[in-house]
Amino acid sequence: MAGAGGGGNDVQWCFSQVKGAIDDDVAEADIISTVEFNHSGELLATGDKGGRVVIFQQETENKSQPQCRSEYNVYSTFQSHEPEFDYLKSLEIEEKINKIRWLPQKNAAQFLLSTNDKTIKLWKISERDKRPEGYNLKEEDGRYRDAATITTLRVPVFRPMDLMVEASPRRVFANGHTYHINSISVNSDNETYLSADDLRINMWHLEITDRSFNIVDIKPANMEELTEVITAAEFHPHQCNTFVYSSSKGTIRLCDMRASALCDKHSKLFEEPEDPSNRSFFSEIISSISDVKFSHNGRYMMTRDYLSVKIWDLNMENRPVETYQVHEYLRSKLCSLYENDCIFDKFECCWNGNDSVVMTGSYNNFFRMLDRSQQRDVTLEASRESCKPRQVLKPRRVCAGGKRKKDEISVDSLDFNKKILHTAWHPQENIIAVATTNNLYIFQEKVN
């Protein structure tokens, strides 16, 4: 655990594994829609457009082969959501998993919340290594025994068996949302969580499925007056009363649930004044926040908009403390990105274990590592070409204009169909999971 997930660009990232089919022909259902490590990092869950959840488990550390420590293997796969049809509104409800959130571990089993557009489900993933044996009236294979031979009672006995991992639905939180759910977040009190859709945020108790409390409602009385929507929401990692939500207008509101039951009035509004020199037709679209994440220590939060990542100090509302350009070279391309709808892509972002580096995705299967302490950044690529075990990832450069240097890629040759929207960072170690369309790449710090 060198550097405890610390090191940024000093870290050499190398390929570890790739999951998913190799052929270029991608089935829609296989497209990965969310990636999430659990709190220990031992488990990694992905959700896809087909409504499936796949959980990978980290192999236990092998002392003789330290390079194999981060191998993740399939632990459990289950169908979390099915396609549905809302007959009252004549609407199809996709099975696509929008978000997965792990619950802090409460006993030997693991629990996670998964959600599609409308329904949140609580799943239990548990192991079973014993099964009962011995019947009175029949043999183990099901044949009925001659009853005349039954003279004494047999009590079944548990015997060891091959390990079996079961996923079972424990709760279904339905009918809480009129619009599409974009976020779920578990409260640090470990008994409640929030779910946010385009216009409302609801708070649920993890054990109560038949009611939730509406804590934010930005729906105007007249829908024609609608000017902004909620794009993401998250609870503070330690303060159970604090949560934030981001909007399509590029603002983030921080609410204190202690103040009142309905949090329509925010207690802080984070907003950076717009730079008039950059104003264009696309300004509002690209300032829409696609993801917001608190740092592990709870002091900062990070937001991702179309072109940049911003880090905000919770104590300073008027501007971010750090701003990183993710792919500034696209600014001149916004027109074509608007035409092919890419401008509406929702990129997510994540923190490393000690909040010193952040990661977010881009196009052409590029992803960016932004080192906060050294104000340095690097672009890496998740590709089949560099999939040899322990192969070190080479930094990539995009030519921003002018003369293209050797090793540089021209903006025009970027593949906008290959985008990395979802990434996750192991909570303690330098292990990252990067989802390309239908593949999950796992990279780790090179160990010498």
Next chain:
Amino acid sequence: RTKQSLAFKMAGADSDDSLYPIAVLIDELRNEDVQLRLNSIKKLSTIALALGVERTRTELLPFLTDTIYDEDEVLLALAEQLGNFTMLVGGPEYVHCLLPPLESLATVEETVVRDKAVESLRKISHEHSPVDLEVHFEPLVKRLASGDWFTSRTSACGLFSVCYPRVSSTVKAEIRQHFRTLCSDDTPMVRRAAASKLGEFAKVLELEYVKSDIISLFTALASDEQDSVRLLAVEAGVSIATLLPQEDLEALVMPTLRQAAEDKSWRVRYMVADKFSDLQKAVGPEITKNDLVPAFQNLLKDCEAEVRAAAANKVKEFCENLPEDSRETIIMTHILPCVKELVSDTNQHVKSALASVIMGLSTILGKDNTIEHLLPLFLAQLKDECPEVRLNIISNLDCVNEVIGIRQLSQSLLPAIVELAEDAKWRVRLAIIEYMPLLAGQLGVEFFDEKLNSLCMAWLVDHVYAIREAATCNLMKLVEKFGAEWAQNTIVPKVLGMANDPNYLHRMTTLFCINALSEVCGQEITTKHMLPVVFKMSNDQVANVRFNVAKSLQKIGPVLDSNCLQTEVKPVLEKLASDQDIDVKYFAQEAISVLSLA
């Protein structure tokens, strides 16, 4: 199951028959069908009896200990069963054999199962001898308290208070230490569990430890960073306050409670408001006068509506429990001004919470004060825009009636009732109907005939069935109050008049009313006035009316004399029994057989 039993029956009838049902029960402990497993678990005592105490201990309990993978409802039933299992394992001497399965149930993730397991553990703790308690039970509590997962640690919190009184002083010290540790656990779940058991634990502790240990734990939990923990400390504070001598309360508990009443989080203040009456009883009259009165005023004026509503709910109880010598002064000078403001609160839940208790103040304040100060408030609430507020006032009229008589209110009452009776929401209309008999009783027959009777009749032709149904039931209750003679003069003619209504639904309402009224009106009115109308309706062109005639005849049959049944009812039913409509036939035949007219 049937297949199995068939196989068994065919195989040999000569085996021990008594074993068979037990064998089935045991096998079904692992049936794929949850319902069958549940069924078996619920008959666990039968299985244990058949196995005998020794096999229960050595075979059944080990099996049950491992069976924690099952569905919640099965585990819940198991946890409950094990609490009553002492005799089945061989009595108190062996009761500790039940600890392993209950221990594993106390660590499952489902709160209901864990709570039930803890409840059963508490139950069987009393069946342990003092020695067994220290040798078996207390180590289990320690194991749970130091478990890796919070589920086991939360379960431990509920077990300290049952073993503490019965163990040696060394073990007592250990238990106190464990409880202290859990109060500062890393996870809020455990701190919440500890906070919710703090009061109960304090009750079994020696007073010196209450003062030295519990107070500091209480203070710490009440200033926890998580408001979900702080709010639970409020209730603990109430319990602790009852344990301490008056002179210690001020120094040890009140600062913390005062702080809770002004907590930054509305949920904590809500909890204080919700527990206010208990708190008031716990701290006694002096502190109530000096501290709680201003605190209560603040809660009634709180910025969060949820808090104001919780406090408004307690207004009557709080006033009732004020010390007698200063009750009236405190209410008049401190509470009533706040109450007056709440009457025009912006939030309807606050107003309706207040409306459900405000009438109770009249008995406390007496006639003069009620007329001068409360009456204007009642009248204002009777005119409130929110129907729930008006309903809550009307439903509590009896309190006022005792003090000033309802006449004072009747002039305002009437428009309020009429408006509710005609409310666009049928649930509101339904609610006011339910209060009609009560109102009728208090307002008297004259007032009723003059003002309310027409409303009751109008409901009979409401376009919502639930209202028409409630209206019929209401008529029956009114007749019970005012008597058969009143019925014959005022409502029966009107009800029977509807039999000629062009709308068949209204004609059916006549029948439903007759069903409800025949018994309270008695044989004479039924035979003389109602029966002819029913007979006439047997020729109705709508089949639904005709089969309801059959149903009505069945219903009122017992009120009629046998001669009338044979000579008048029977022919009509027989005619209906040969009706061309299948439903009419069916109900006519049913009536014939129920009335034994065949």
